[in-house]
Amino acid sequence: MSLHPSRRAILAGLAAGLAAPSIGRAQATARLVIVGGGFGGASAASFARRAHPELDVTLVEPQRSFVTCPYGNLVLAGRRGLDSITHSYDGLRARGVRVVHDRAAEVDPTARRIRLAGGEVLGFDRAILSPGIALRWGAIEGYDEAAAQRMPHGWVPGDGSQTRTLRRMLEEMPDGGVVGLAIPGNPFRCPPGPYERISMIAEYLRAHKPRSKILALDAKEGFSKQALFQDGWRALYGDMIEWVPASRDGKVTRVDPAAMEFETEFGTRHRVAVGNVIPPQRAADIAQPFANEGGWVPVDPVTFEARNAPGVHVVGDANAGTPMPKSGYVANSTAKQAVAAAAALLRGEAPPEPVYFNTCYSHVGPEYGISVVGVFRAGPDGIAEVSGSGGVSPRGDLPEQRRLEALYADAWYDSITGEMFG
Ligand SMILES: Cc1cc2nc3c(=O)[nH]c(=O)nc-3n(C[C@H](O)[C@H](O)[C@H](O)COP(=O)(O)OP(=O)(O)OC[C@H]3O[C@@H](n4cnc5c(N)ncnc54)[C@H](O)[C@@H]3O)c2cc1C
Incomplete structure (x- = not known):
């Protein structure tokens, strides 16, 4: 467990010249x-x-506004504009947050200082890092930042240009072309995300280029909400989608952006009209000094402090070793606990006992939503799902259930982004 400083420890810290919380x-x-x-x-x-x-x-935060990953797949479907998933920081400023548009270059947990790329140094009593993921360039041979211009990932939205490029390529491809997706093994950001993406691309193709195909090459054997997704694909898109697991040569190991080709583990080459490569991932660079060999940051399950840096809490996708998925919902839930824990520790009190929540909605087609839910608690062996707390939507021909879940998904998006930026 983490070091939960007593009042005496805080006083000792002050005596040693550390930042003085009052x-x-x-x-x-x-x-x-x-x-x-x-x-x-x-x-x-x-x-x-x-x-x-x-x-x-x-x-x-370096970006002047934030483009969400959630609902980016609906931009690909042509249902939404990028504007509708772009959020300003003015609401946080109005709440009294000082927003600095710069990139953190180094976190010093001992001196309790963060150096920014622009030169400013920020002292802190507690820090929370939520820098998200970095893509492992080169983990798929030939896939680097230049290749991502021809075969976009659309997995780290940045200024939205990746999502915009992928949408443009879908619009420009001929009817009858193949959209290829390369999907990574676990762990990665948003386990159901690639399969919602397949669904939203299929929705667009069915309406505009119905002779086209989607070839989804996966480095795994199975995926989140698999039966529900595949039921929906059959019902809505017939044989448009082919999903290939690793055991059937689904793992993409090399790409050739000039030839628009994917090559798999067993040497099969696939020519694609549009290539969407979602490469393996790790925690973003600024969190790497605190990361394990896998590239993710081990944290205390109650405070979310990095195991090797008390006082520095790491939330969101960057942390490791929990059974919770890398989702926006979990990032939000763990962020609140990290703040509550930080405030308690600064008062010299024990952090509150946490309960973490996740719900991931996915759109499969028009008025067709599905979800997975989980509730988690911290125990002696780390974080564990509360038995019987969660599950996935029921299977079967349930149009009203699907319609409602699509509405709940929209409501979730509005409420979480409203809470974050409102
Ligand atoms: C296609 C897709 C669909 C998804 N759909 C859903 C969904 O429906 N529901 C759901 O719950 N989740 C969804 N997710 C997952 C969700 O987007 C992530 O889990 C979530 O964004 C993680 O939050 P985070 O704070 O860790 O990272 P982010 O939200 O990515 O935020 C990280 C921020 O840190 C900034 N940053 C990075 N490095 C630095 C630095 N050195 N200094 C300062 N700032 C820095 C970045 O600019 C960025 O703004 C989806 C993901 C994808 C890709």
Whole structure:
């Protein structure tokens, strides 16, 4: 478990010249610095200002506005514009968050300082990192940043250009072409995401290029909500989608963007009109000093402090070793716990006992939504799903259930982004 400093330890820290939290005064004086203004970081900043006015909150994020991954697949379907999934930081500013548009270059957990690329140095009493993922360039031979211009990943939205490029390529491809997807093994950001993407591309193709095919090459043997997705694909898109698991030569090991070819583990080459490569991943660069060999950050299950850096909480996709999926919902849930734990520890109190939630909705077609739910608790052996707490949507011909879940998905998106940025 983490080091939960007693009042004595905090006083010892102060005596040693560490940053001096002084909580309980009318004015906020304990400094919480948050790195990354996405699902985990914006949630943490918003929650900190709402629930802990004693915290002085600074958010460091290079992008001027945030384009969400969730609902990016609906942009590919042509259902939504990029504008509708782009969010401004003005709401957080209005809540009293200092938003600094820069990139964190280094976190020093001992001196409790974060150096920004632009030169500013921010001292902190507690830091929360939620920088998301980095793509493992080169893990698939031939797939680097230049290749991503021809075969976009659309997995780290940045300024939205990857999603825009993928959408344009779908619009420009001929009817009868093949859309190829390369899907990674676990763990990766958003386990159901690639399969929602397949669904949304199929929705677009069925309406506009019905002779086209989708070839989904997967480095795994199975996937989240598999039976539900495959039921929906058969019902809505007939034989348009072919999903190939690793054991049937689904693992893409090399790409040739000039020839628009995927090559698999056993040497099969596939020519594609549009190539969407979702490569293997790890925690973003700024979190790497705290990461394990797999590239993810081990954390305390109650406070989400990095195991090797007390005082630095790592939430969102960057952390490791929990059974919870890498989702926006989990990033939001763990961010709130990290803020509550940080505030308690700054007061010299024990952190609250956490309950973590996840619901991942996926759109399969028009008025056709499905979901997976889980509730998790921290125990002596780490985080575990509460037995009987979750599950997936029921199978069967259930049009009203599917229609409602599509509506719930929209409501979820509006409420979580409203909470983060409103
Ligand atoms: C196609 C797709 C669909 C998805 N759909 C869903 C869904 O329906 N529901 C769901 O719950 N989840 C969904 N997800 C997953 C969800 O997007 C992620 O789990 C979530 O964004 C993780 O939050 P995060 O805070 O860890 O990272 P992010 O939300 O990516 O935020 C990270 C932020 O950190 C910033 N950053 C990085 N490095 C630095 C640095 N050095 N200094 C400062 N800032 C930095 C980045 O610019 C970025 O803004 C989807 C993902 C994809 C790809």
